[in-house]
Amino acid sequence: MILWNLLISEQLDLRFSPSRGLTVRIVERPGQWMAPDELTTLIDECRDVATACLEGETLDYGILVPGSDAARRTIITMIYDNEGRPIAFNALPLIPATLGGERLEVLHLGLVMVHPSARSSGLSWILYGLTCFLLFVRRQLRPLWISSVTQVPAVVGMVCESFDGVWPGAPDARATFAHHYLGRHIALNHRIVFGVGPDAGFDDTRSVFTNAYTGGSDNLKKTFDVATKHRNEAYNAWCARELDYGRGDDVLQLGQLNLASARGFLLKSTPRHALPQLAVQVLLLGVQSVVAPLAQWLAGNRSLGRLRPFRQAKP
Structure with a gap:
């Protein structure tokens, strides 16, 4: 069941x-x-x-x-x-x-x-x-697009190292049209999702919200000294240089989860003792996402809801 x-x-x-x-x-x-x-x-x-x-x-x-x-x-x-x-x-x-x-x-x-x-x-x-x-x-x-809004150097570095094509944050990060387009879309229409108020500015050339802690996330504001640092000093230096912690800036990062970054998650981040349980969940999700839809589609004599509803036989 x-x-x-x-x-x-x-x-x-x-x-x-x-x-x-x-x-x-x-x-x-x-x-x-x-x-x-x-x-x-x-x-x-x-x-x-x-x-x-x-x-x-x-x-x-x-x-x-x-x-x-x-x-x-x-x-x-x-x-x-x-x-x-x-x-x-x-x-x-x-x-x-x-x-x-x-x-x-x-x-x-x-x-x-x-x-x-x-x-x-x-x-x-x-x-x-x-x-x-x-x-x-x-x-x-x-490929799954991901976004992150933060001022914590440890999180900036984690996002850069966990996902593919992340911008900004890494010293060698490069922005594409998709980064800029999605960043502007999120900043214009969905900032309420992460508690950034309508009065906060957005510098789309750097993907940085200025005066970001006015939309419900006020109690998350930190100073640079208090914010958790990353083990790679490059990310800490980037945050210190690009973000004004006194004003309350946040960086909007965008990247993708794809096969390469998913493999990295399994090899680098997942504890070995958790792999058997994770394998079971992945197997069940694979059945749900691939095998079950295929089996349902091949059963042509059964209804598939709105995709293939039964028709009433004419009297």
């Missing part, structure tokens, strides 16, 4: 244990299908982690806003400890866009929070890479 539900489900809903003492649940657009009570519990768990991280302060954007419909367009990853308590989450909004006449969705590396008691526990591979990788598999290994 679990396998059948996975095969026929339109939205991602996975639960598994990558290691002893941890349970991960990944849900795609829960606002579209999850029961109201269950959705309320999920969002409350996110708020509890965020409140612990911000020492009682709050954030006023995305899924954390009461009554928001952000959960209808967001993928949420929750991590629970061995007692079932939420210790970390990420909320990755899907941003609609059009590029070269083709409709696509940009996966935004959005809000990531880890409870103070669980920091330095090796959760970054789950929070930053796992959800992206599984969504990439579910979409038949087609």
Whole structure:
């Protein structure tokens, strides 16, 4: 029954244990299908982690806003400890866009929070890479555009090293037409997704938001000294040079998850003990994304909903 539900489900809903003492649940657009009570519990768990991280302060954007419909367009990853308590989450909004006449969705590396008691526990591979990788598999290994808005040098470097063709951030990064086009589209139409207010400026030549912390993300503003640094000093130097931390600047990075970067995630970021569980999830997603649609299409005598509905026989 679990396998059948996975095969026929339109939205991602996975639960598994990558290691002893941890349970991960990944849900795609829960606002579209999850029961109201269950959705309320999920969002409350996110708020509890965020409140612990911000020492009682709050954030006023995305899924954390009461009554928001952000959960209808967001993928949420929750991590629970061995007692079932939420210790970390990420909320990755899907941003609609059009590029070269083709409709696509940009996966935004959005809000990531880890409870103070669980920091330095090796959760970054789950929070930053796992959800992206599984969504990439579910979409038949087609290149997936990703975006990130941050002022933290460690995150700038992580994005540059985890994904392909990322701009800006790396010393040798080069912008393409797609980078500029998608950056302007996001800055003009979707800045509310990551809590940047309408009064913030956007320098599209550098892909930098100026005075960015006025749209609900105010309590995330950091000084350069406090912001977590990357082990590669080049990323720290880039952030110090390009971002005004007193004013509250953020960089908008854009790149792609493709076969090369997915391979890098498996080889470099995924702990060896988690590979068997991850392999099971990838196999099931592969069946759901490739094998099941093929089998359904070949069954010409059965309905496929709106794609191939049954016709009533004429009397």
